[in-house]
Amino acid sequence: MPWIGGLAASKIVAGCALFIAATVIASVASRATRWRLGAGLVVSAACVIFSPKQPDYDTLSKGASVYFKAQNWGTVIDHAESIDGGLTMVTRRENQNGVVTTLLTNGKFQGNDAKNGEVQAQIGFAALPLLHQNIRENALVIGYGTGATSRVLHDAGFAHIDIAELSRDVVAMANTYFSDINDGVSHLPRVQTHITDGRNLLLLTPRKYDLISIEITSIWFAGAASLYNQEFYQLARSRLQPTAYCSNGFRCITWRPPIC
Known part of the structure; x- marks a missing residue:
């Protein structure tokens, strides 16, 4: 029930469970047992009724379940x-370089508007393969994020760009809060946005691409593993023109074990 939110849906499920429990207790339990179990049901119902009316979004945005420590x-x-995107959030933080706006999905970083930082990387994802590809017919971007990469490909002059993004909320939030870096590219001429999985789009489309840019950079993120295997790359290759390129962004993470 996404229209009421996960917390409200959980409360409804809990309320139904309490109602069923009360019905069973009233039907089969002895009088003495009813009082004891009934008291427990009252306490449980009070916990549901007086629990927070909305989640603590600031805490949920810290991504402790994704990064193993709060960010x-x-x-x-x-x-x-x-349902398709889970919890999409936009945060804002002030630092020594100004105010930075960040896009998150279930606490997972999707991108920000730091002009001297992440934006350069987002632009680079698109600019690097363009150094090797001068044909500007069809391009596919898997993963919209803040939309910066899609905007670069649009500005590069591709005749047609397909964008595959699993979450409609990501596109909406990006166009609302990151329009200064994406120019609302998902709604521009020559661009078609598909709210679907990038793998499924490749399976269903007969189109051949001159460039496929994959912006799913964290393999541990739910659903990303379907884009990091031999079968997917074979599928992508079958949708590429003979002189086309497939660009996939990877994050190199260095882990230093603690000193015992």
């Missing part, structure tokens, strides 16, 4: 919840 992305200024 400081700032204060949540907007959020959206859906």
Whole structure:
């Protein structure tokens, strides 16, 4: 029930469970047992009724379940919840370089508007393969993020760009809060945005691409593993023109074990 949110849906499920438990207790338990179990049901019902009316989005945005420790992305200024995208949040934080706005999915970093930092990487994802590809017919971007990479490919003059993004909320939030770096590219001429999995789009489309840019950079993220295997790369190759390129962004993470 995404229209009421995960917390409200959980409360409804808990309320139904309490109602069923009360019915069973009233039907089969002895009088003495009813009082004891009934008291427990009352306490449980009170916990459900008086629990917080909305989640602590600032805590959820810290991504402790993703990065194994809390991150400081700032204060949540907007959020959206859906079945396809989970919990999409936009945070804002002030640092020595100014105010940075960050896009998150279930606490996982998707991108920000730091002009001297992450934006350069997002632009680089698109610019690097363009150094080797001068044909500007069809391009596919898997993963919209903040939309910066898609905007670069649009500005590069591709005749047609397909964008595959699993979450409609990501596209909406990016166009609302990151329009200064994406120019609302998902709605521009020559661009078609598909709210679907990139693998499924490749399976269903007959189109051949001159460039496929994959912006799913963390393999541990739910659903990303389907884009990091031999079968997917074979599929992508079958949708490439003979002189085309497939660009996939990887994050190199160095882990230093603690000194015992």
